[in-house]
Ligand code: C2E
Ligand code: MG
C-alpha cells in the first residue's frame with residue numbers, strides 16, 4: 001500500500017490495483033491521475049535483461065462518501081473497468097449510472113429468461129401477409145412476445161438480442177416454431193386449401209444450429225403441418241457469406257418443401273449474384289423502403305425506382321416478394337402496380353392473437 005497526499009494505491013490481488021483519491025475536487029482530477037498512470041505504463045519495463053510491455057485499463061468512479069459502502073464502490077469501479085477494456089487497450093472509462101442501470105436490468109432479463117420459457121410467459125402473435133391483387137391471406141408471420149410478470153408485455157426488440165447473446169434463442173426459437181406450427185395446423189384443418197402458410201423468424205444462431213433440420217422435421221411430423229405451409233425467415237447476414245453447413249441445412253429444408261424467405265431485404269449487404277445459388281423462395285423488402293411511397297402525390301422517385309428494381313430482380317430469380325411495413329393505401333397500390341405479390345403492415349392488420357387472426361382469415365374468405 002502506498003500513501004501520498006490524499007492518494008492511496010493498493011493492490012487488490014492478481015493484476016488489479018486501486019487508487020483512492022480522497023477529497024477529490026472534480027472528475028477532471030481523477031481523469032488526470034488515470035492519464036498519468038497510462039502514460040507511465042507506455043514505456044516498456046526492464047526486468048532481468050528482458051523488456052516487458054504492460055498496459056492498463058481504468059474504471060473511474062467519483063461520488064460522495066456518505067451513503068456509500070466500500071463494496072458498492074468497488075463493484076461499480078469493476079463494472080467501469082470492463083467498459084474501459086471493451087473500448088480497447090489503454091483506455092479509461094467513467095462510471096455512468098444510467099448505463100449501469102440498463103446493464104443490470106438486461107442482465108436480470110437474461111438471467112430470468114430460461115425460467116420464463118419454462119413457465120410459458122412467452123406467447124406468439126400473428127400478422128397476415130396479404131395478396132395485393134385479391135386481398136386474400138396468403139401467409140401469417142409469427143412474432144414472439146413476453147408477458148413479463150413485473151414489466152408487462154415486452155416486444156422482441158427487448159429480448160431477442162439478449163437471447164442471442166446467451167444462446168437461449170435456440171430453445172426459445174424452437175418453442176416459437178412449435179407454437180406456430182401447431183397454430184398453422186389448426187388453420188390448415190379449418191380453412192383447408194385456403195389456409196395461410198406460417199412464416200417464422202430464425203435467428204442467426206438457430207440457422208447455424210446443427211440440430212435445425214431435425215428439429216424442423218420433427219415439429220412438422222408432430223404437428224402434421226404440411227411442409228409447404230411453413231416458411232422460415234432469415235436475415236441477409238444469416239444467409240450471405242456463411243460457411244457451407246448452414247447452406248446445406250437450408251437446402252435440406254427447401255428439399256423438404258419448406259419455404260425460405262430473406263427478411264428485411266435491402267438493409268444488409270447482399271451479394272446479388274450469389275442470390276441465385278441460394279435455396280430462397282421469397283424476398284421481404286424492408287419497411288424502410290416504404291417511407292418514400294407513403295403519399296401517392298409526393299412519392300420519392302428514387303425509393304420507387306429502388307423498390308421496382310428489387311421486385312424485378314426477385315422475379316428474375318424466380319422469387320416472390322412481400323412488402324413489409326405497408327401503412328398507406330398509396331404504398332399498397334404502388335407495390336401492386338410494381339408487381340409485388342404480397343404486403344404486410346398496419347394498413348391490413350396489426351399483429352394479433354390466434355383468435356383475432358382466425359376471424360380475420362374467415363372474414364377475408366366471405
Ligand atoms: P420482422 O421479422 O421484420 O417483423 C416485422 C416487424 O414489423 C414486427 O415488429 C411488426 O410488428 C412490425 N410491423 C408490422 N407492420 C408494420 C407497419 O405497418 N409499420 C411498422 N412501423 N411496423 C410494422 P415486432 O413484432 O416488434 O418484431 C420485431 C423483430 O423482432 C422482427 O422483425 C424480427 O426480426 C424479430 N422477431 C420477432 N419474433 C421473433 C422470433 O420468434 N424469433 C426471432 N429470432 N426474431 C423474432
Ligand atoms: Mg420477419
Ligand code: MG
Nearest residue numbers: 263264284324
Ligand atoms: Mg422483416
